[in-house]
Amino acid sequence: xxxxxxxxxxxxxxxxxxxxxxxxxxxxxxxxxxxxxxxxxxxxxxxxxxxxxxxxxxxxxxxxxxxxxxxxxxxxxxxxxxxxxxxxxxxxxxxxxxxxxxxxxxxxxxxxxxxxxxxxxxxxxxxxxxxxxxxxxxxxxxxxxxxxxxxxxxxxxxxxxxxxxxxxxxxxxxxxxxxxxxxxxxxxxxxxxxxxxxxxxxxxxxxxxxxxxxxxxxxxxxxxxxxxxxxxxxxxxxxxxxxxxxxxxxxxxxxxxxxxxxxxxxxxxxxxxxxxxxxxxxxx
Numbered sequence: 001x002x003x004x005x006x007x008x009x010x011x012x013x014x015x016x017x018x019x020x021x022x023x024x025x026x027x028x029x030x031x032x033x034x035x036x037x038x039x040x041x042x043x044x045x046x047x048x049x050x051x052x053x054x055x056x057x058x059x060x061x062x063x064x065x066x067x068x069x070x071x072x073x074x075x076x077x078x079x080x081x082x083x084x085x086x087x088x089x090x091x092x093x094x095x096x097x098x099x100x101x102x103x104x105x106x107x108x109x110x111x112x113x114x115x116x117x118x119x120x121x122x123x124x125x126x127x128x129x130x131x132x133x134x135x136x137x138x139x140x141x142x143x144x145x146x147x148x149x150x151x152x153x154x155x156x157x158x159x160x161x162x163x164x165x166x167x168x169x170x171x172x173x174x175x176x177x178x179x180x181x182x183x184x185x186x187x188x189x190x191x192x193x194x195x196x197x198x199x200x201x202x203x204x205x206x207x208x209x210x211x212x213x214x215x216x217x218x219x220x221x222x223x224x225x226x227x228x229x230x231x232x233x234x235x236x237x238x239x240x241x242x243x244x245x246x247x248x249x250x251x252x253x254x255x256x257x258x259x260x261x262x263x264x265x266x267x268x269x270x271x272x273x274x275x276x277x278x279x280x281x282x283x284x
Contacts, residue, residue, distance in 0.1 A: 024118040028126025075150040082151040083235035084208025090171040097178030098195035135171040154240030163238035173266035179274040227262040
């Protein structure tokens with residue numbers, strides 16, 4: 001009696017080339033999008049949070065921080081504020097990515113994907129694409145809320161769209177961070193905390209909400225090179241919003257360039273780590 005050894009095909013082992021990986025990514029992304037919209041409570045809370053941030057900072061803190069050259073104008077701080085709100089919300093995209101992947105790991109869905117002839121990178125990339133699609137909707141809602149409370153962009157549609165694109169690049173890069181966190185923790189509950197707890201000091205230790213001169217000298221340097229500060233300054237520049245605290249430093253003078261550099265660095269580090277972590281988790 002002889003036995004025949006079954007060897008996995010190249011596709012089953014996770015190969016198949018870029019076209020196959022792209023197709024697998026889109027399939028997983030569509031699956032995640034459909035699954036998310038079948039639970040409307042999740043979407044409602046995801047959309048309510050940015051609205052609350054806009055209203056809270058616009059009306060509660062709007063008069064607390066005067067903008068030089070526009071003292072007494074409540075709309076000046078709102079224009080100063082909105083780029084920070086946009087960047088913070090896109091950075092917080094890290095959390096749903098980490099929770100989603102941790103939930104898939106806990107429920108055994110990753111093991112089911114493992115048995116299919118699909119690219120391993122497609123599972124992670126599909127989650128990232130689906131969450132990025134949700135962030136597009138979130139950003140549209142925030143822009144509408146900003147316009148309602150008095151925020152405006154002043155540099156034309158082209159630069160406005162460039163700012164929107166930069167914000168989505170921030171979300172894209174942070175989603176890869178969230179993917180690594182989600183694959184590294186033991187449960188969605190832990191992922192929810194791990195995906196957010198480090199973001200609060202990173203976000204608030206930036207120029208998003210308060211002027212950097214208000215910080216201690218040693219913190220000003222840290223905050224100025226903070227990736228969030230780069231994206232906030234870049235959006236203020238592209239939207240034509242006030243940025244009265246800019247200095248002669250490289251981050252202040254070249255925020256768009258520095259933001260793009262941060263995207264390359266973050267994705268270049270965390271995307272390979274997330275895919276490697278997924279491969280390690282599915283080969284145990």
